[in-house]
Structure formats: structure tokens, C-alpha cells
Amino acid sequence: MHPFDRALILGGSDECAVGNTSADYANMVGPFGGVTAATMLRAIERRSDVLGEPLSLTVNFLGPIADGAFAIVVRCVRTNRSTQHWYAEFTQGGISMATATAVFGLRRPTWGHAEPDAPWVAFPEDYDVLDFPAGIAWLQNYEIRFVSGGLADIDGIARERSETIQWIRDKPARAIDFAALAALSDSFYPRIYRRLGRMLPAGTVSLTTYFHADGASLAAQQSEPILGVARGQSFGLGFFDQAACLWGRDETLLATSHQLVYFKT
Amino acid sequence: MHPFDRALILGGSDECAVGNTSADYANMVGPFGGVTAATMLRAIERRSDVLGEPLSLTVNFLGPIADGAFAIVVRCVRTNRSTQHWYAEFTQGGISMATATAVFGLRRPTWGHAEPDAPWVAFPEDYDVLDFPAGIAWLQNYEIRFVSGGLADIDGIARERSETIQWIRDKPARAIDFAALAALSDSFYPRIYRRLGRMLPAGTVSLTTYFHADGASLAAQQSEPILGVARGQSFGLGFFDQAACLWGRDETLLATSHQLVYFKT
Numbered sequence: 001m002h003p004f005d006r007a008l009i010l011g012g013s014d015e016c017a018v019g020n021t022s023a024d025y026a027n028m029v030g031p032f033g034g035v036t037a038a039t040m041l042r043a044i045e046r047r048s049d050v051l052g053e054p055l056s057l058t059v060n061f062l063g064p065i066a067d068g069a070f071a072i073v074v075r076c077v078r079t080n081r082s083t084q085h086w087y088a089e090f091t092q093g094g095i096s097m098a099t100a101t102a103v104f105g106l107r108r109p110t111w112g113h114a115e116p117d118a119p120w121v122a123f124p125e126d127y128d129v130l131d132f133p134a135g136i137a138w139l140q141n142y143e144i145r146f147v148s149g150g151l152a153d154i155d156g157i158a159r160e161r162s163e164t165i166q167w168i169r170d171k172p173a174r175a176i177d178f179a180a181l182a183a184l185s186d187s188f189y190p191r192i193y194r195r196l197g198r199m200l201p202a203g204t205v206s207l208t209t210y211f212h213a214d215g216a217s218l219a220a221q222q223s224e225p226i227l228g229v230a231r232g233q234s235f236g237l238g239f240f241d242q243a244a245c246l247w248g249r250d251e252t253l254l255a256t257s258h259q260l261v262y263f264k265t
Numbered sequence: 266m267h268p269f270d271r272a273l274i275l276g277g278s279d280e281c282a283v284g285n286t287s288a289d290y291a292n293m294v295g296p297f298g299g300v301t302a303a304t305m306l307r308a309i310e311r312r313s314d315v316l317g318e319p320l321s322l323t324v325n326f327l328g329p330i331a332d333g334a335f336a337i338v339v340r341c342v343r344t345n346r347s348t349q350h351w352y353a354e355f356t357q358g359g360i361s362m363a364t365a366t367a368v369f370g371l372r373r374p375t376w377g378h379a380e381p382d383a384p385w386v387a388f389p390e391d392y393d394v395l396d397f398p399a400g401i402a403w404l405q406n407y408e409i410r411f412v413s414g415g416l417a418d419i420d421g422i423a424r425e426r427s428e429t430i431q432w433i434r435d436k437p438a439r440a441i442d443f444a445a446l447a448a449l450s451d452s453f454y455p456r457i458y459r460r461l462g463r464m465l466p467a468g469t470v471s472l473t474t475y476f477h478a479d480g481a482s483l484a485a486q487q488s489e490p491i492l493g494v495a496r497g498q499s500f501g502l503g504f505f506d507q508a509a510c511l512w513g514r515d516e517t518l519l520a521t522s523h524q525l526v527y528f529k530t
Binding site: 107205 | 320323325328342343345348350354360364366372373375376379470471473496497498503504510518523525527528
């Protein structure tokens with residue numbers, strides 16, 4: 001079983017999923033936020049009464065999640081004809097660690113277009129796979145190839161722009177699904193590192209992902225690398241935001257994502 | 266009393282705010298989504314135990330809100346040293362109509378920068394105030410001056426780009442606050458109108474606003490017009506997204522906002 005699927009194993013009931021954090025996706029403090037978001041999405045996806053596919057997911061991070069057992073209380077707030085609204089709460093020892101709201105629904109064919117052009121980059125194979133230091137577990141489970149704005153730019157020199165472009169996929173390769181896409185939207189290193197040219201304490205406070213691809217379009221991506229583009233828009237007063245686009249190798253805009261991040265200079 | 270303040274009058278208790286929808290902010294079906302978002306934010310802001318200022322607000326719209334009475338159940342999910350997490354549910358006759366999660370917190374001085382440049386536009390006074398048809402109540406309470414991508418572009422001709430730039434403020438003028446900023450982030454006409462050059466059924470499903478300005482910086486804007494820039498990124502399968510920036514006249518990036526919108530061609 002793939003480590004990502006192992007991390008998303010849930011027991012319990014429809015109303016209260018239970019699981020354990022995975023050492024494979026440990027971050028400096030607690031698990032990688034992306035895997036927490038994916039786990040909360042999965043707790044909804046696996047519900048027997050789920051309607052359609054994920055359209056939108058917002059996860060707020062309330063405090064550092066401890067390694068070990070957790071429970072996710074999942075409540076269907078409302079089911080409409082074509083959309084369904086969810087609230088979920090990730091708890092440990094009765095203390096809330098994360099909340100999620102999600103919109104699921106049925107998609108139907110309409111006119112469509114991705115308005116930004118996919119960035120003009122070379123094939124993933126043309127970029128080196130990053131060799132991460134062994135210290136951070138979750139990074140060992142991703143194959144990241146920086147196109148621009150990589151870790152080499154964290155060199156003590158402040159920069160004017162925060163954009164990073166990266167090819168990324170699970171390691172070992174794994175066919176992408178909505179949960180993996182939710183995790184990928186949190187896979188960029190903090191934009192403040194890139195602006196200030198150094199690492200500093202930072203943590204996501206709120207993460208929203210809009211899923212634009214349907215299941216069939218996601219399946220067509222197979223396990224090919226995803227092209228991610230992330231940039232910050234506003235930095236100040238202890239917080240910054242990040243806007244990201246996730247593209248398939250076939251130039252399909254699979255998801256757009258935003259997050260608000262706490263930082264300490 | 267300003268119509269916006271009147272619309273946000275809430276009674277009831279800390280745990281359950283009660284109010285009535287305002288005819289001043291009626292939309293085609295139910296109230297303007299921006300005023301619903303503002304009302305949910307206000308239901309948290311007015312809590313006796315609130316910590317600091319709004320940092321992030323996500324409102325999901327579950328179904329058409331009826332004119333009349335509503336209740337907002339407000340729950341403080343967790344209070345940390347410098348952040349506080351909220352969940353709120355807007356109900357009518359016991360049926361959930363909207364959910365909100367919000368992060369509040371204390372800001373502190375840090376390095377800061379707005380990364381995109383404010384758009385290069387003329388002063389608000391150099392653009393004509395839009396004269397809206399009387400049919401839609403909420404629009405009568407805003408002074409909108411289109412810089413580009415205005416309603417004149419909904420002329421039956423499809424376009425390649427969805428951007429709209431507008432100067433906007435409450436009418437009559439009103440000093441901006443967080444609730445007003447939440448409402449303004451939903452004040453752009455649907456991006457799909459601009460792409461397809463025609464009006465069609467569309468409604469916001471999920472709206473997120475990140476507040477980058479603190480209360481002092483907002484107060485400094487007084488009642489000057491706000492410069493809003495909105496564009497879509499992905500259109501298809503019955504949904505599109507919108508990314509927006511809201512700038513003060515002094516070129517402060519006050520808020521960034523995103524929404525997912527349902528549409529029907």
C-alpha cells in the first residue's frame with residue numbers, strides 16, 4: 001500500500017472517523033498540513049451518503065497536531081439536489097485541532113476555459129529531482145523538481161517576488177485523486193522564505209482548495225507530475241497569503257488554492 | 266443610521282444572534298451574498314469573548330435565503346494565545362442556509378509588502394458613477410465606478426479575459442470596517458458574464474476573504490472608494506472561481522478574496 005493511502009486509513013463510523021497520524025508525513029511539528037487536509041476530505045468522501053465529488057475544501061488549523069490517534073466528527077449540514085455541504089472537526093483527546101467546511105456536488109458539462117495560461121516550462125524530466133535532507137519525513141514522499149524559485153533561492157538574499165514553480169508528484173508515483181490534490185495544494189515551502197531569503201517560523205492558518213477537475217479528468221492524469229505555481233500577495237503584521245494553481249501535465253487546470261499563513265520574523 | 270449598519274443589527278445572545286434580512290440589500294433571489302457574509306462576521310465580532318480582529322473568513326452558501334428572520338448560531342471552537350477559531354451557522358426556521366469558519370487574532374508589527382502592484386488607474390472621480398437599473402436593491406447602496414471590464418462589456422460578445430477593475434464604496438459614503446470589506450469582496454458581477462458577454466444564472470457557493478489590513482489601517486481609509494480587481498481562473502463543469510484584490514485609495518492591499526461560483530449556461 002502507498003504511504004499516502006496508508007496515512008488516509010480511517011475507521012470508526014460515518015459520523016466519527018478515527019485514525020492515526022502517519023510517521024511518513026511528519027513535519028517539523030506534527031503532520032504535514034496537506035495530509036491533514038487530505039484526511040479530512042477523505043473522512044467526507046468515504047461517507048455512505050456523499051453526493052458527487054469535492055468542489056471546495058477549507059481547512060483551518062487550530063493548533064499543533066500531536067503524533068497519534070485522532071477522531072474526525074463529520075456532519076452533513078445540508079444536501080441539495082446537486083450540491084452537499086459539510087462540516088468536519090479534527091480532534092485529539094477531545095480538543096479541536098482543525099475544522100473543515102467542504103462543498104461536494106455533481107458536475108455537468110458546460111462551456112469551460114482556464115484563463116491563465118499554464119506556465120511555459122520544460123518537461124519534468126528536464127529538471128533535477130530535489131534531494132531533500134532526511135530531517136523532514138513528509139518531503140521524502142514527494143518527488144519535487146523546481147522550475148524556478150526553488151530552495152536554492154533561500155540564500156540569505158531578500159527577493160522582490162515570491163513565485164515558485166515546481167513539478168511534483170507522490171513518491172513512489174501514485175495516480176492522483178482529490179485527496180492527493182488537496183495535499184499538493186499545501187506542498188509549497190512558505191512564500192516568506194523566498195521573499196526574505198531565509199527560513200523562519202511559519203504555519204498555515206487557513207487553506208482553501210477549489211477543485212476544477214472532475215474525477216475522470218483527474219484519472220486521466222494518472223501518476224504524471226503536477227505543475228504547481230505559488231505566489232504570495234500580501235505580507236505583513238504576522239501573516240501572509242499564498243495563491244496557487246495546480247496544472248496537469250496535459251495543461252488542465254486541476255485546482256486553485258489559497259492559504260493564509262502565520263509567520264514570525 | 267447607515268443602511269449597511271441597519272442590515273447588520275443583531276439581537277439575541279453571544280451564542281445565538283438573531284436578525285432580519287434587509288430590503289436595502291435584497292438581490293434577485295434573497296439578500297446580496299456580501300451582506301450575508303458581513304452579517305456572519307459581525308455575529309462573531311460582537312461576541313464578548315472575541316480575540317483581536319478578523320484574519321480570515323470563509324462563508325459557504327447552502328441555499329436561497331428568504332426575506333425575513335434568521336438566527337446565527339456562533340461557536341468559539343478554540344482560543345489560543347494569539348488566534349481564535351470560529352464556526353457559525355446561519356439558519357431560517359431551523360434550516361441551515363450558510364456556514365462560516367473564521368480566524369480572528371492579534372496582529373503584531375513585522376516586515377510587510379504587497380507583492381502585486383496596485384493597478385495603474387486614475388482617481389475615482391475621473392470615472393463615471395454607474396447608474397444601475399432600479400431592479401436590484403443592493404446595488405443602489407453602492408457607488409461603483411468601472412475602470413475596465415464594466416457592464417458595458419456584457420454586450421453579447423464573448424471575451425478572452427474576465428478581469429474587472431472598479432472603484433467602489435458604500436452609498437451614502439461610510440467609513441470602511443471589516444464587515445464592509447467582507448461585503449465588498451462579493452461586490453463584483455459574476456466573471457462568467459464577462460467571459461460569455463451575457464447574463465446567466467450564477468450564485469456564489471463558497472467565499473473566502475483574507476483581511477490583510479488591521480483596524481487602524483482600515484480606519485485610515487475613512488470613507489474613500491476602494492479599488493477592486495477581480496478575475497476568474499477556471500471556468501467549466503458548472504463552476505468558476507474568482508480571485509479578487511481590494512486596495513485602499515492609498516494603495517494599501519486591504520484584503521484578498523476568492524470564491525467558487527455555480528453557473529448554468
